[in-house]
Amino acid sequence: MEKVMRKKRNMSPSNVAFVVCNALFMTFFVVMTLYPILNTLAISFNDGTDALRGGIYLWPRKWSLKNYITVLQRDNLVTGAFVTVARTVIGTVLSLAANAMLAFIVSRKRFLFRKQLSLFWVITMYVNGGMIPTFLLYKNLGLTNSFWVYVVPGAISAFNMLVLRTYMNGLPDSLEESAQLDGAGYMQIFVKIISPLCKPVYATVALFVAVGQWNSWFDAMLYNRMSDEYTTLQYELMKLLSSVTNQGASAEAMKNAAGAVTPESIRAAATIFTMLPIVCLYPFLQRYFVAGLTLGGVKE
Numbered sequence: 001m002e003k004v005m006r007k008k009r010n011m012s013p014s015n016v017a018f019v020v021c022n023a024l025f026m027t028f029f030v031v032m033t034l035y036p037i038l039n040t041l042a043i044s045f046n047d048g049t050d051a052l053r054g055g056i057y058l059w060p061r062k063w064s065l066k067n068y069i070t071v072l073q074r075d076n077l078v079t080g081a082f083v084t085v086a087r088t089v090i091g092t093v094l095s096l097a098a099n100a101m102l103a104f105i106v107s108r109k110r111f112l113f114r115k116q117l118s119l120f121w122v123i124t125m126y127v128n129g130g131m132i133p134t135f136l137l138y139k140n141l142g143l144t145n146s147f148w149v150y151v152v153p154g155a156i157s158a159f160n161m162l163v164l165r166t167y168m169n170g171l172p173d174s175l176e177e178s179a180q181l182d183g184a185g186y187m188q189i190f191v192k193i194i195s196p197l198c199k200p201v202y203a204t205v206a207l208f209v210a211v212g213q214w215n216s217w218f219d220a221m222l223y224n225r226m227s228d229e230y231t232t233l234q235y236e237l238m239k240l241l242s243s244v245t246n247q248g249a250s251a252e253a254m255k256n257a258a259g260a261v262t263p264e265s266i267r268a269a270a271t272i273f274t275m276l277p278i279v280c281l282y283p284f285l286q287r288y289f290v291a292g293l294t295l296g297g298v299k300e
Contacts, residue, residue, distance in 0.1 A: 038058050
């Protein structure tokens with residue numbers, strides 16, 4: 001009887017209205033989120049000249065792989081892809097290790113200057129030296145025209161360090177105290193106790209850094225513009241989009257009247273080509289990503 005009454009209470013008009021409105025809102029939100037991606041995918045697989053007629057929404061009207069072939073035939077694309085993968089992997093590992101160790105130090109309550117250093121790093125999030133001084137600094141340090149300009153300057157991030165520090169502050173102090181009673185040093189505490197408990201926030205920060213490294217192209221143009229061996233995938237795709245956009249109906253597009261490309265179709269293919277690795281990687285890190293953003297936010 002109690003279950004029946006509870007079920008009737010749950011199916012009251014107000015609850016039904018809330019469920020219906022919530023379902024409609026979430027459906028609308030999903031459609032608004034997925035439609036631009038699916039529309040870009042359809043245009044990327046559609047013939048370029050045919051796409052100029054418009055009317056392509058979720059399905060290609062005239063299938064063609066010419067857009068992707070044009071993107072893949074770009075000079076230095078293989079080199080750029082290799083450099084981008086290398087900078088993403090090395091940069092993510094190095095940044096995660098550096099920020100995690102720094103966050104562990106700042107999160108220790110016995111550390112004397114932890115508040116002052118935290119304030120200093122927060123200031124660096126809003127104030128910087130400017131583009132030209134930064135370029136001159138990197139040049140004097142020998143980082144320009146090298147691979148390490150992608151990795152070393154961004155190894156420490158104030159935002160990522162603060163995220164890690166906030167999460168570590170939420171861990172019980174008794175874990176560290178019991179480990180110290182057993183004779184463990186700070187490095188052992190960090191590696192064997194703190195780090196295993198920080199896997200969710202590690203995955204969150206790793207995803208932040210990896211996406212930033214993968215999508216970055218401005219540093220390649222600024223510091224390694226004259227070095228083709230250190231070009232990146234995003235920079236090569238940016239140059240391709242710029243050349244196709246500036247040329248418009250270029251000779252390259254006119255060579256194949258039956259399967260020509262246009263700036264819009266090339267842009268769509270380059271967008272899908274760029275976002276595909278991150279889209280494939282995100283589902284495997286989603287549960288850690290959500291947990292890392294929420295678990296450290298509430299203290300009891």
